[in-house]
Amino acid sequence: STNGATEVGTIGTTLDSANFRMEDICWPGSLGCGLSKAPSEKYPEPPKPQDPLLPTWAWATIIAAIVVAMVLTGVIFLRRDRRINKQKTHDEYFKEHQEVAEAKRDIEANIERKEDEVDEMRKKLAKLEDQPFNPQEMPSTWTGSPEILVEVEPNEPEYQEVSYKLQKTMEDAIVTKLYRVQNQPLWIYYNFHKQRFRDSGMTDQEEEIQVWHGTRGNDPIGICEDKQDGFFTGYARKGLWGRGLYFADKSCYSDEYAFCRTGMPLHAASGEDSSGPLLATERCEEAEEEEYELILSLLLLGKAKFMERPSPDLKVPPIDSSSSLRYNTVCGYTKGENGVATKVWVVYENGRAYPNYLVRYKRKAQREAEEIRA
Known part of the structure; x- marks a missing residue:
């Protein structure tokens, strides 16, 4: 001992001739000091510190790569959406153009039919004008009888x-x-x-x-x-x-x-x-x-x-x-x-x-x- 303090682990040469007390022993880990008896014959050995799997610069590189990949993915999807929307707009325009063209054809066909009808009516009118109304023309059912x-x-x-x-x-x-x-x-x-x-x-x-x-x-x-x-x-x-x-x-x-x-x-x-x-x-x-x-x-x-x-x-x-x-x-x-x-x-x-x-x-x-x- 030094200055009245007992050094743990100092033992004599003879078996069981120790000059220390259990309360003076400090145990590793969470057991601490002051135990009246040894906790067990064997106790777990504190784990040894392990070195990190990857160095810091490697982790930074990985994170940067992930960020770049996400950005590139977003750009790709954005371009794809634009291309789809552009294709959709083109299809809609083409469909609308077809509908307008079809409507124009229908109108032109109706105009032609109306023109034909007008021509027919003009022919009938001309025929009627060539045959003026004759108020003295009697009904076909009348006979030649002088009687009324x-x-x-x-x-x-x-x-x-x-x-x-x-x-x-x-x-x-x-x-x-x-x-x-x-x-x-x-x-x-x-x-x-x-x-x-x-x-x-x-x-x-x-x-x-x-x-x-x-x-x-x-x-x-x-x-x-x-x-x-x-x-x-x-x-x-x-x-x-x-x-x-x-x-x-x-x-x-x-x-x-x-x-x-x-x-x-x-x-x-x-x-x-x-x-x-x-x-x-x-x-x-x-x-x-x-x-x-x-x-x-x-x-x-x-x-x-x-x-x-x-x-x-x-x-x-x-x-x-x-x-x-x-x-x-x-x-x-x-x-x-x-x-x-x-x-x-x-x-x-x-x-x-x-x-x-x-x-x-x-x-x-x-x-x-x-x-x-x-």
Whole structure:
């Protein structure tokens, strides 16, 4: 010992003759000093420090290489994206160019078709101009008879067509006589108005329709044989849309205004007597056989104003705000005594309607009763 301190590890030469204490021994590692006994006969030897695997300069080189590789990879991907985007833009441009070219071809083809249509229409127009309208040309169905009222036989197509039109809304009606009105002066007068409509640019739908007209107690023969006006507004009565000439789409409505031919000669000038005109129903109530007459007319329609409500003070059609011109016709819906709604047209000038056929008819039930009596 030195200065009273015991040096660890100093032992004598004789076995078990040590002069030190266990508490004075300091053990390596985490055991430290002051143990009362040895921890074990063997204890782990502290690991020897090892040299680093690579020197510092090598690690710096590796890190730099990794950074350079990442930068190069980013540059490569960036160039690739640019190339892809450039290719995509080129494809889109090419596709758009193709679509534009196709649209141009379609437009050019449409223009060519329209030009062909225009050329065809010009040819038709030139052909029509070479064949000017002749108002004195009579319908092909007319015969050379000097009579104005020419009877149509039941086996003729005209008879079947008119009969079908009458029965379309009057199933119990049977045509007993049909007269074609061959009134040349009146036809010419009507066709002058028709040409006026054509010159003003009327379409086929706006030009002419077939409609029914009943004359109440006035003999329709007077209209059919008149060579000046035919339907005359001077005799018109005031109705839902003023004082005009009224025509109906459905025969069942005009039937309420039909003239009763019973007991009257065919060429009677008028249905009036000293006591004034009688309604058809009043005249036929006194007769055993009831035969009625309606006129199936041709009406120049023109531009028609649809009326949603009655306007009994009208004297002329209202003005069309889009053209500042008057409408040619007024139309609207109304109901008769049978409750059936029908469309009615009203005109306020002469020459707009032609009495095409005079239709005489009976009721089916009445005719069957007559056959039973016979």
